[in-house]
Amino acid sequence: MSDFKRIIAKRKRQDFIFNIVGIVCTLIGILTLGALLVDLFLDGLPRLNLGFFTHFPSRFAEQAGILSSWVGTLLIMLVTAATAVPLGVAAGVYLEEYARKNWLTNLIEINIANLAGVPSIVYGLMALGLLVYQFRLGQSILTGGLTLAFLILPIVIVATREALRTIPQGIREAAYALGSTKWQVVRHHLLPYSIGGTMTGIIIALSRAIGETAPLITIGALTFIAFLPPPPIKSQAPFVSFEWLWSPFSVLPIQMFNWVSRPDQAFVVNAAGAGLVLILITLSLNAAAIVIRYRVRKRIKW
Amino acid sequence: MKDIPDLQHPVAAAAEQSPSPPPPDTRPAAARRLSRVKERIIEALLLLAAFSSVAITVGIVGTLAYESSTFFAHVPLKDFLTDTLWTPLFASPRFGILPLVMGTLVTTAVALTVALPVGTIVAIYLSEFAPGTVREVIKPALELLSAVPTVVYGYFALQFMSPLLQKLIPGLPTFNMLSAGVVMGIMIIPYVSSLSEDAMRAVPMSLREGAYALGANRIITALKVVYPSAFSGIVASYILAISRAIGETMIVAIAARMPPNLTADPSEPAATITAFIVQVSLGDLPHGSIGYQSIFAAGITLFIMTLIFNILGYMLRKRFREVY
Numbered sequence: 001m002s003d004f005k006r007i008i009a010k011r012k013r014q015d016f017i018f019n020i021v022g023i024v025c026t027l028i029g030i031l032t033l034g035a036l037l038v039d040l041f042l043d044g045l046p047r048l049n050l051g052f053f054t055h056f057p058s059r060f061a062e063q064a065g066i067l068s069s070w071v072g073t074l075l076i077m078l079v080t081a082a083t084a085v086p087l088g089v090a091a092g093v094y095l096e097e098y099a100r101k102n103w104l105t106n107l108i109e110i111n112i113a114n115l116a117g118v119p120s121i122v123y124g125l126m127a128l129g130l131l132v133y134q135f136r137l138g139q140s141i142l143t144g145g146l147t148l149a150f151l152i153l154p155i156v157i158v159a160t161r162e163a164l165r166t167i168p169q170g171i172r173e174a175a176y177a178l179g180s181t182k183w184q185v186v187r188h189h190l191l192p193y194s195i196g197g198t199m200t201g202i203i204i205a206l207s208r209a210i211g212e213t214a215p216l217i218t219i220g221a222l223t224f225i226a227f228l229p230p231p232p233i234k235s236q237a238p239f240v241s242f243e244w245l246w247s248p249f250s251v252l253p254i255q256m257f258n259w260v261s262r263p264d265q266a267f268v269v270n271a272a273g274a275g276l277v278l279i280l281i282t283l284s285l286n287a288a289a290i291v292i293r294y295r296v297r298k299r300i301k302w
Numbered sequence: 303m304k305d306i307p308d309l310q311h312p313v314a315a316a317a318e319q320s321p322s323p324p325p326p327d328t329r330p331a332a333a334r335r336l337s338r339v340k341e342r343i344i345e346a347l348l349l350l351a352a353f354s355s356v357a358i359t360v361g362i363v364g365t366l367a368y369e370s371s372t373f374f375a376h377v378p379l380k381d382f383l384t385d386t387l388w389t390p391l392f393a394s395p396r397f398g399i400l401p402l403v404m405g406t407l408v409t410t411a412v413a414l415t416v417a418l419p420v421g422t423i424v425a426i427y428l429s430e431f432a433p434g435t436v437r438e439v440i441k442p443a444l445e446l447l448s449a450v451p452t453v454v455y456g457y458f459a460l461q462f463m464s465p466l467l468q469k470l471i472p473g474l475p476t477f478n479m480l481s482a483g484v485v486m487g488i489m490i491i492p493y494v495s496s497l498s499e500d501a502m503r504a505v506p507m508s509l510r511e512g513a514y515a516l517g518a519n520r521i522i523t524a525l526k527v528v529y530p531s532a533f534s535g536i537v538a539s540y541i542l543a544i545s546r547a548i549g550e551t552m553i554v555a556i557a558a559r560m561p562p563n564l565t566a567d568p569s570e571p572a573a574t575i576t577a578f579i580v581q582v583s584l585g586d587l588p589h590g591s592i593g594y595q596s597i598f599a600a601g602i603t604l605f606i607m608t609l610i611f612n613i614l615g616y617m618l619r620k621r622f623r624e625v626y
Contacts, residue, residue, distance in 0.1 A: 086351075153355060207449060286446060
């Protein structure tokens with residue numbers, strides 16, 4: 001009998017030990033995230049003043065700022081969102097609602113699964129060979145935005161499909177019963193009801209795109225830019241201008257990479273400042289996505 | 303693919319299926335025809351959007367093949383695969399991809415040494431041990447790890463991890479593959495833990511209950527029953543992690559640096575395939591020069607390496623879905 005008790009005690013001890021190991025391993029991840037944030041805050045926070053946001057990069061670390069790179073990030077994201085969102089949502093709707101089970105659909109599905117695993121720098125090489133030199137779009141904001149749009153397209157497609165899949169079949173059947181056409185079902189019911197899930201996916205995709213560095217370096221984004229793209233609004237008719245699409249650019253992560261690569265410690269502090277801005281943007285986008293997901297899940301009761 | 307019947311006009315189909323007569327379509331014939339044409343056009347546009355993803359793949363493969371074909375016209379494939387020096391920008395260039403592949407393999411190996419055990423243990427812990435509320439908090443928190451931009455991780459590897467490791471390992475240079483690999487490993491922990499946990503949670507409860515009934519404790523059940531049952535899903539997550547580590551760029555470009563270095567010692571600096579592409583792209587490279595072509599040759603090597611793992615992972619995921 002004491003043998004039996006000993007075995008039980010031993011097994012309980014095993015479970016207890018693994019419980020500790022599991023907690024420690026989980027903490028490795030959490031603590032690293034914490035250390036990274038604290039490290040960036042300590043190094044970068046003193047650098048975050050108004051001048052940092054309103055100055056161009058400079059040879060002098062104290063005067064250098066991120067003006068051209070945050071404007072570049074903003075404009076690139078405009079192009080990326082304007083391309084990837086309609087394209088990705090349309091593709092998701094097609095695959096989930098329209099596609100028949102045939103070889104073409106199969107091909108598209110395998111292809112999307114594979115695209116999601118292609119390293120981001122390969123997208124940069126594709127954009128360099130195809131967009132920059134074959135289509136002659138140059139090393140411009142347009143090229144950069146399209147490159148990142150291609151990169152996040154699979155994420156948007158998958159998010160759209162998953163959001164559509166949560167809508168009960170009865171909704172579709174009810175709409176059909178009232179005489180809706182397929183597009184009317186999609187337009188008036190499926191898209192509005194799936195907006196929460198789709199938005200979550202889009203925000204996460206954009207936060208990924210904001211941090212992407214390698215593909216933009218590959219297409220030849222500049223690391224030192226001391227001017228802004230031409231403004232999108234003009235004083236004469238037709239008042240809007242798309243000249244900025246053709247402007248060279250830099251973005252926040254590239255600016256950070258440029259600064260972190262310098263031996264001078266003063267520039268490394270600038271890198272921490274830029275990194276802090278970057279991580280605050282991506283973390284708040286992710287937080288927004290989590291909040292939206294949570295609220296949508298609470299609100300909708302089919 | 304939903305099981306909506308494939309219909310040209312739902313009202314007409316309703317007439318076939320339901321006993322009650324459908325409401326008559328009172329619109330004039332022209333309006334009905336117009337709406338049918340509109341539906342067709344919309345479906346064609348949506349198909350075009352879905353097909354754009356295929357066009358991107360064709361663009362990637364086509365560009366890599368086209369640009370590297372001019373490279374391989376200059377450099378024999380045998381030299382590319384067997385030469386031990388990679389100096390494409392020197393006056394007397396050598397084009398052996400081995401040093402870059404080695405750099406990629408070493409950093410990947412370091413990253414996997416961190417990510418696979420830790421990720422697996424976290425997955426087992428979250429799936430089999432942790433209370434539900436803990437899991438609900440920890441899982442998204444861990445996933446934030448993969449949301450941090452990789453350039454920030456590069457900074458962290460160089461400014462935090464490298465000095466830390468230098469204290470532990472005297473004589474470690476500032477730039478080294480070890481700190482880059484360790485940070486990369488931490489970054490891909492959530493890829494392993496989240497997917498593995500999903501796979502383990504998909505294992506039916508009855509299998510666990512069977513093990514408990516035979517007197518197994520939690521850890522034995524997890525290791526001997528749940529882990530093997532979820533194995534293909536877990537391996538799929540490992541493969542995703544491998545493919546992420548191979549393609550990771552900014553961490554190694556910042557923290558492992560240059561030059562290409564044929565060594566298996568992670569404490570040395572060396573360039574990976576990705577870091578080389580970044581380094582060359584930073585310079586002003588004339589279109590069509592051999593240096594320009596060399597980044598595509600490096601790129602196609604990288605693409606093929608990740609493609610093999612992606613296909614493997616896709617096949618495993620498919621199998622994993624069919625099990626239960």
